[in-house]
Amino acid sequence: MKTATYELLAASSDHAIAVTIAFVCGLIVACALIWAVRVGMRVMDKDTQHPGLDEQPHIPEGGPVHEMRERREPDEMPITTKDNDRILPHDLHHASTRTGKDQNPRRWSPGSSGSFGGGGLGRT
Secondary structure (H helix, E strand, C coil), X not given: CCHHHXXXXXXXXXXHHHHHHHHHHHHHHHHHHHHHHHHHXXXXXXXXXXXXXXXXXXXXXXXXXXXXXXXXXXXXXXXXXXXXXECCHHHCCCCCEEECCCCCCCCCCCCCXXXXXXXXXCCC
């Protein structure tokens, strides 16, 4: 398009009216959104009761609770029972793992890179 076409479109009254209507509609929508946010903030301030200092959680009297870490190992599942019958669901117990005999955490082997594609020499 040439400059003359732009001037013709800008001078057109239909185009100016459409732009004005679109601008006014956008302004109305923006004002409605701002109003809705302000009303929502007022409602949240009235409804929400923040807990007082005495209602806040406290550390137990015995001190902080620490997590327990243990290594688990799978429970071997026999294929048949003592009577050479197949195992049914009621023959199984609730846990499929048990506390492992070795509780030392696994460490990386010396000389290994630690991860695949880690850029190290790997096991040499």
